[in-house]
Amino acid sequence: MAETVHAQCGFCRKRFRLRADQLNREVRCPHCKTVVKITPRTETATAAIEALRDAPRPTYPVASSRPRAMSQAAMPNKSVAIVWLVLVGVGFIGVLIGLFVVFGRRGGELIPAVGGDLTGQHFERNEIAPSAGAEAFARGMEPAVPGGAALPPAVVAPAELVQVHVERLLRGFKDETVTYAVGHVKNNTSEFIHSMKVTVGLYDENEKPLGEAVAILINIPPRYTAPLVADWTHDQGVRATRWALAGWETAPSGVPAELPHLEVTEPWPRRDPNSVAEDGEISAKVTNHGAVPVRDMDVVAxxxxxxxxxxxxxxxxxxxxxxxxTSEEISIRWTRCAGTLVSSAEVWVQPQY
Incomplete structure (x- = not known):
């Protein structure tokens, strides 16, 4: 029987047996399949290995368990500190929210402009209690407070008889010299508002007054919301970025007390939904509920x-x-608004005076 010897793979360090005649030759490790060359140990190397194997191992002091106990005891204090920090932070945020709710905010949200539109920023200026204008309207008089009632947008008090909500500024009309303040006017009463004047103050980014956009609305039906388009004429290059409702008043001077009521139905924008053209046409059906014919009309949409x-x-x-x-169909063209963005329209028609 051939003499065998023990060998160790130099790659995976595992031991295996091989024949003595395979020493100083390349063999394949049966464990990792790596080809290694096995050489016999010299007497000096063998003695060194035996000396390291028999040498006493060093001893190390065992760490005391008391510092560990102290560290564990300190952990609750750290957790309490974290909890207190969280509570203080939450309380501070709550105070900020409370101040924001009580005192309101100086400026409104900015919405990206589309095409030639410029969306401004609303802010309250010289605010007047809504009840002042509402009481005057109930008495059939002009508001006792100059300028009428400044109504914050989207806020309707139970006693409020008229709600004015300005939503956007649109610029660039008529050779860049006209800016529109666009929104809605709601008649919360059970009677017609025969005439009403709305004034919107316009300002630049530094809140410097620039001018006023004005709209006159005639014959607003009870419980009806009418589209508001107040216009402001200015020089080229002038741009308003903020607005504040300056006021409203009923029965303004210069407007006749009785004018025919015109009802608008079936408003519809005529546009190519696949066209990027910035102009189009709006058609609507108008019915004259007055006692006299109407020929010249103001139209807003x-x-x-x-x-x-x-x-x-x-x-x-x-x-x-x-x-x-009787009823007739009318139409009016729009500009500076891509037809692909338009899905519907709100139209208001009233007789000229």
Missing amino acids: ILLDNKGKIRGAVKGEVTKEIKPE
Whole structure:
């Protein structure tokens, strides 16, 4: 029987047996399959290995368990500190929210402008209690407070008779010299508002007054929300970025007390949904509920996307005779608003005076 010897793989360090005649030759490790060359140990190397194997191992002191206990005892204090920090932070945030709710905010949200539109920033200025204008309206008089009642947007008090909500600024009309303040006016009463004047103050980014956008609305039906397009004429290059409702008043001077009521139905924007053209046409059916024919009319329209967001506005004149208790179709063109954004329209028509 051939003599065998023990060998160790230099790669995986595992031991295996091989024949004595395989020393100083390359063999394959049966464990990791690596080809290694096995050489016999010399007497000096063998003695060194035996000396290391028989040498006494060093001893190390065992760490005391008392510092560990102290560290564990300190952990609850650390947790308590973290909890206190969290509570203080939450309390500070709560105080900030409370101050924000009580005192309100100076500026409103900025919405990205679309096309030629410029969305401004609303802020309250010289605010007047809504009850002042409401009480005057209930008495059939002009508001006792100059300028009427400044109503914050989207806030309706139970005693409020009229709600004015300015939502956007649209610029760039008529050779860059007209800016529209666009929104809605709601008649919360059970009677017609025969005439109403809305004034919107316009300001630059530093809150410097620039001018006023004005709109006159005639014959707002009870419980009805009418589109508001107040216009401001200015020089080229002038841009308003903020607005504040300056006031409203009923029965303004210069407006006749009785004018025919015109009802608008079936408003519809005519546009190519695949076209990027910035102009189009709005048609609507107008019924004259007055006792006399109407020929010259003022028309305003608000262009809305499929989510009801204001995308554009138009204000113009239409000449077409409408006899009492009859209906006619009218149309008006819009500009500076891509047809792909327009899904619907709100139209308001009233007789000229």
